[in-house]
Amino acid sequence: MIHTDAVNCIARNGVKYDRVRILQEAGYWVEILSEAVSKEDLEDSQPYLTARIEEDVGIRDTLRFHAWNLITHDIVVMIDFCTATLQPMNEVFVDLLNDESKGMFIKSAVSQGVNTAMLFLKQSNEEFENL
Numbered sequence: 001m002i003h004t005d006a007v008n009c010i011a012r013n014g015v016k017y018d019r020v021r022i023l024q025e026a027g028y029w030v031e032i033l034s035e036a037v038s039k040e041d042l043e044d045s046q047p048y049l050t051a052r053i054e055e056d057v058g059i060r061d062t063l064r065f066h067a068w069n070l071i072t073h074d075i076v077v078m079i080d081f082c083t084a085t086l087q088p089m090n091e092v093f094v095d096l097l098n099d100e101s102k103g104m105f106i107k108s109a110v111s112q113g114v115n116t117a118m119l120f121l122k123q124s125n126e127e128f129e130n131l
Contacts, residue, residue, distance in 0.1 A: 004034045036065035068128035080117040
């Protein structure tokens, strides 16, 4: 998934390039999406988030919510570009498929929150709407 603002990029040498084309040529399936929630959507129901979202991850990070709508697979694995996997993840997939979990995440080493650099989700349009 690539945000609509991140399709065209400028390399360090100043040359503009199409990130989607490069990923597709490398064999990736690319979905171009915008944020799942607008700031206006949050204003009435989530004043705390509205006031703080830009000082945290920003509204564009809600793009990740679209992962729940990817219906062609049983599990969606979201990994940031700066995350490396050091061992097979087969056990995670088996555990997730065999229980009632909606997803799995890794606890953040730095805060009490969730490390969103790697998420394992079961597809669910209902969960997307809940979010």
